[in-house]
Amino acid sequence: MPTPSRFSSVLREAGLRVTRPRLAVLGAVHGHPHADTDTIYSAVRSELGEVSQQAVYDVLRALTAARLVRRFEPMGSAARYEARVGDHHHHLVCRTCGDIVDVDHAAGDTSCLTPAGGSGYEVDETEVIFWGRCAPCVAESPGRATADQRRLDRADP
Ligand SMILES: [Zn+2]
Ligand SMILES: [Zn+2]
Secondary structure, rough: OOHHHHHHHHHHHOOOOOOOOHHHHHHHHHHHOOEHHHHHHHHHHHOOOOOHHHHHHHHHHHHOOOOEEEEEEOOOOOOOOEEOOOOOOOOEEOOOOHHHHHHHOOOOHHHHOOOOOOOOOOOOOOOOOOOOOOOOHHHOOOOOOOOOOOOOOOOOO
């Protein structure tokens, strides 16, 4: 976990003014990888005391725009934030419990930055989400249908 003074220079290098809410939000995103805004908000509030939800949203937006924070949004879930930026890692999401895990590329593998028939686009980022069930969920109910499938089954008369 970087120190507050490290966060200050990170903000300054990105051309952002150093403010207490920005430091607190950066710290919260570092401390809670893949957290949603509610989690970040309560972490920031426990550090700063009184702070509005809107202020935290605004800071998250500024940090995301400056690429100090990465935002991604698994289908059907709230937006998530993380401080691990610029390495093109991807995510595994468990359909059953919602657990989110980072997955690395094989070293030097940039194949997913090279779309087939890319129409001349210069791609600088890809978002891949692998959906499935995490190991504990599989262990708990091997061979069981996914949450989505169960919902469909229930809806079936
Ligand atoms: Zn799970
Ligand atoms: Zn991640």
